[in-house]
Amino acid sequence: MVDVNSLAALLPDGVVVTDPDILGGYRQDRAQDPEAGTPAALVRPANTEQVATVVRWAHERGVAIVPRGAGTGLSGGATAQDGALLLSTERMRDISVDPVTRTAVAQPGLLNAEVKAAVAEHGLWYPPDPSSFEICSIGGNAATNAGGLCCVKYGVTTDYVLGMEVVLADGTVVxxxxxxLKDSAxxxxxxxxxxxxxxxxxITELTLRLLPAQPPQSTVVASFATLEAACDxxxxxxxxxxxxxxxxxxxVAINAVEDQLRMGLDREAAALLVARSDAPGEHAGLEVAEIAALCEKAGATEVFATDDPAEGEAFTVARRVAIPALERKGPLLLEDVGVPLPKLGELVTGIAGIARRREVLVSVIAHAGDGNTHPLIVYNPADADESARAQQAFGEIMDLAxxxxxxxxxxxxxxxxxxxxxxxxxxxxxxxLTRLIKSALDPQGILNPGAVL
Amino acid sequence: MVDVNSLAALLPDGVVVTDPDILGGYRQDRAQDPEAGTPAALVRPANTEQVATVVRWAHERGVAIVPRGAGTGLSGGATAQDGALLLSTERMRDISVDPVTRTAVAQPGLLNAEVKAAVAEHGLWYPPDPSSFEICSIGGNAATNAGGLCCVKYGVTTDYVLGMEVVLADGTVVxxxxxxLKDSAxxxxxxxxxxxxxxxxxITELTLRLLPAQPPQSTVVASFATLEAACDxxxxxxxxxxxxxxxxxxxVAINAVEDQLRMGLDREAAALLVARSDAPGEHAGLEVAEIAALCEKAGATEVFATDDPAEGEAFTVARRVAIPALERKGPLLLEDVGVPLPKLGELVTGIAGIARRREVLVSVIAHAGDGNTHPLIVYNPADADESARAQQAFGEIMDLAxxxxxxxxxxxxxxxxxxxxxxxxxxxxxxxLTRLIKSALDPQGILNPGAVL
Structure with missing residues (x-):
């Protein structure tokens, strides 16, 4: 095990943490990767210079670094590795907003919701909205190219990142x-x-593109008796x-949410769609009316539209709480597969087939408009056989996608x-090609080893 | 000089061209780079397989390749190099549109306007719109991350490229x-x-994201007595x-355009703004009225607003013909500098200062909303002294930016x-960092040598 005292000596007190009780809380992200190792230390730098100091120290010794935002990752991108440094950006929380350029410069440890709130003070809007936006960090969003609910109209994180400051594998800051908005240099x-x-x-700093505040949205909720009708x-x-x-x-998701929120969702429905429009003025209502008509034409059993923002937000919250509501039934394996839209029906019905064959409960929620689904596999980790079947289903769903x-x-x-x-x-x-780029930029392989590659 | 007969033998007749008369027309792009060399051959492959054949052949021999779209580049990215192959994508012109996924798969030789027309048949819209959209290729647009007029609201080429097929430096096709819309893999x-x-x-194929057809636009034109008022x-x-x-x-641009179009632009104005809104229904008119009010508040001497699409399009055309209209005055050095918006006034007044000091005519047109300006330096290449001063101004404008x-x-x-x-x-x-990536992907340096790096 590397001696981290020489690193601690380069940094202010408290940046390098080796207390095993504290480290324990950082070993895994929300993916709860069972393979998580024991890090040499947790490092919580407060600024870019401290990050660069850490990376230079690690570079000289060939010590690995696992960067970590708020720990809400669902694929184990921040799983601790034996003997590596866990670098948390949680202390890097500055933001400045330029309403004229309509940009914000944010440090990576700020939560997505905090970025939204800071720019809203200037009448501006940072669109990407992962369901976890209240607890996930903007740095983690950039690292994963995170999406969310509004992406169907507004695009994903990469569409809003105009610039950044990055500490490279040898400690160089660029x-x-x-x-x-335009830069081809x-x-x-x-x-x-x-x-x-x-x-x-x-990533130690992000320059984010902002939009004017989103107009009020109108909302439509439609229930369907079959998955096929909903996909149509x-x-x-x-x-x-x-x-x-x-x-x-x-x-499954409808009933889990209804169990928790008691808001009157149609428990008999095979699927529920929640759609919103933020077209200006009365056009939101008109667009929602068009959506309602298309749902009815596709065979919706019930359609409800509202211009009331609070009512609409309640349905959005219902969709967002689906994951925590399902977590009440047991631990989840969270999937994130996407397909070109015309294949959505095949994906959803194929997942149902996998669930039947593997005898596991799989609930599907989806950012349907961009073909991005979250099949949620509920399983009991104490049941070895069920765990194995859940893992098989997890893989088969990716194979299907x-x-x-x-x-x-x-x-x-x-x-x-x-x-x-x-x-x-x-x-x-x-x-x-990916390995060529990785090797060129990180020849020692010290940056998040074992992730992606 | 490399013997290209062995390449010609691998390809159908007509793909490899060595006729000097034909080659002459391909040596330069619109930048008219005086350093253009004499290529070993022009290659016009019809499909990806032929591109891969060319690149494998060149890779084995260490022969350089300069790729070329429609030759409308303004920075000499497609300038012929001595002994290199000039690879033109002009024969690769297929497109297929999927209205459900709202994507198009286009080959690189198709013109931007042809992509727009093909997707419009399905009620769809490919937004990026370089002023040269009727003559520039979609492959060149992707290669330069081209912009245009609507980018202030709709973003640039990279925001619309979801996927591609690329032939790498060793001929591998990926x-x-x-x-x-979402893919974090x-x-x-x-x-x-x-x-x-x-x-x-x-790039041998592009998967492009499309939007529904743009709604009709309302337009406002405002004249200003000073550059400062226009920037405000x-x-x-x-x-x-x-x-x-x-x-x-x-x-200068106003008068050059007026000389050509005789449409009644205010010849006395120091600057003209043309703004449009495509908000739905009557909101376009409302937004344009807001823009008009802001122009008046900033001191506009004349403001004209119209909901008539044809009238609005005429002013857009006026802006687009500024470059050809100025070319009538003499050859141009075309700049493309951009600044964060709050610096736009300093850039525009600074350019006027450079023009005075270097005693050259510089006209500034700009995609003002995103801070991207095109200072156009008019000069007489037969006048060595003026040419030198024009070149000095060209560099000083970049220094200023x-x-x-x-x-x-x-x-x-x-x-x-x-x-x-x-x-x-x-x-x-x-x-x-750039060189690390270039060396990793093209260790022999055969792909467009001398460009960018």
Missing amino acids: RLGGPR GLSLTKLFVGSEGTLGI AILAITGRLRPSMLEFMDS IALGGTITGEHGVGRLKKAWLPNQVGPDVMA | RLGGPR GLSLTKLFVGSEGTLGI AILAITGRLRPSMLEFMDS IALGGTITGEHGVGRLKKAWLPNQVGPDVMA
Whole structure:
């Protein structure tokens, strides 16, 4: 085990933590990776200079570093490794907002909700909205190219990152891009680091593009007696309109949410769609009316539309609490597979088949409008046989997504839990290309080893 | 000189061209780089397999390849090199549109306008709109991360590229990304290749994200007696609204356009703004009225607003013809510098100072809403002294943009004409990072040598 005292000596008191009780709380992210190791130390730098000091120290010794945001990752991207440093960005929490350029410069440890709140003070909006937005960090969002509910209209994290400061594997600090909507000078390095899951560098600052505040949204909720009818409605909507949200819950999720919130969701429905429009003025209501009509045409058994923002927000919250509501039934394996929209029906029905064959409970919720689904596998870890079947289903769902021309992860990242499937999705040549870039930027392989590759 | 007969033998008749008369027309792009060399051959492959054959052949022999779209580049990215192959994508012109996924799969040789037309048949819209959209290729757009007029609201090319097929430096063909709005699987390689100007690989296919057809736009045109007042209006507008276009022309451009179009532009004005709104229904008119009010408040001498699409389009055309109209006055050095919006006034007045000091005519047109300006230096190449002063002004304008925290190129790319300034903008560490990636992907340096790096 490396002696971290020489690192502690380079940094203010409290930055390097070796207390095993504290370390214990940092060994895993929300993926609860059972393979988590014992880190040499937890490092909590307060600024870029301290991050660079840590990375230079590790570079000189060949010590690995696992970067970590708020620990809400669902693919084990922040799983601690034996003898490595766990670098948490939690103390890096500054933000400044420029309302004229309509940009914010944020440090990575700030939560997504804190970024939203800070820019809202200037009448501005940072769109990407993972369901975990109240507890996930903006740095982690950038590292995984996180998505969310509004992405169907507004795009994902990479669409909002104009620049960043990154500490490279040898401790060099570089600034990429900046507060310019257009910049074709040199390679698109900013975009390369977004979604690199800490394997190429450690993001210490982000320049984010902002939009004017989102207009009030109108909302429509539709129940369907079959999954097929719900998928038909989704394709009819996305083929004609641009809703600001288009979410899907299956019967298991509907009932789990209803158990928790008692808000009158249709427990008999096979699927529920929640769609919103933020078109200006009365156009939101008109767009929602069009969506309602398309749902009815696709065979919805019940359709409810409202212009009341609070009422609409209640349904959005219902969709967001689906994961915690299902967690009450037992630990979850959270999937994040996506397919091109025309394949959504095949994916959803195929997942139901996998659940039947493996005799596990799988609930599907989805950012339906962009084909990004979250099959949630509920299992009892104390039951070895059920755990094995859950793991089999986890893999088979990714196999199915790949077979349908889809992706094993739409917005959570590959981390450690999904890396065995990445070569099946992208093929050996893209893996080789990925390794070329990784080796060029991190020849010792000290940055988040074991993640992605 | 390499013997290209062995390449011609691998390909159908007509793909490899050595006729010097034909080659002559391909030696330069629109930048008219005087350093253009004599290529060994022009290669016009019809499909990916033929591109791969060419690249494998060149890879085995260490022969350089300069890829070329429609030759409308303004930074010399497609300047022919002595003894290299010029690879034109002009024969690769297939497109297929999937209205359900709202994506198009296009080959690189298709013109931007042809992509727009093909998707419009399905009621869809490909937003990026370089002023040269009728003559520039979609492959070149991706290679330079091209922008345009609507980017102030809708973003640039990279925001619309979901996937691609690329031939790497050794002839390997890889597929990156795909028709999925969300995909966090592995490194963001698609985004790395966008804007790489042919230095990392040759794009042979693009998967493009589309939007529903743009609603009809309302338009406002405002004249200003001073550059400062016009810049004040720009900041007032961008700080509050999201116009679908916000363009600027200075006095020289106004008069050049008026000379050509005789449409009644205010010849006395120091600057003209043309802004549009595509908000739904009557909201376009309301947004345009807000823009008009902000222009008046900033001191506009004349403001004209219209909901008539044809009338609005006429003013957009006026802005687009500014470059050809100025070309009537003499050859142009086309700049493409951008700054963070609050610095726009300093940039525009600074450029006027450079023009005075160097005694050259510089007209500034700009995609004002995103701080991306096109100072156009008019000069007489037969006058050696004026040419030298024009070149000095060209460099000083980039120096000024860098000093203001801006970029030497917002949407044209670095090519060969701007590469001497790139290190000043991004610094030695980012240059080193860029070289690491270039060396990893193209160790022989055969892909577009001399461009960017």
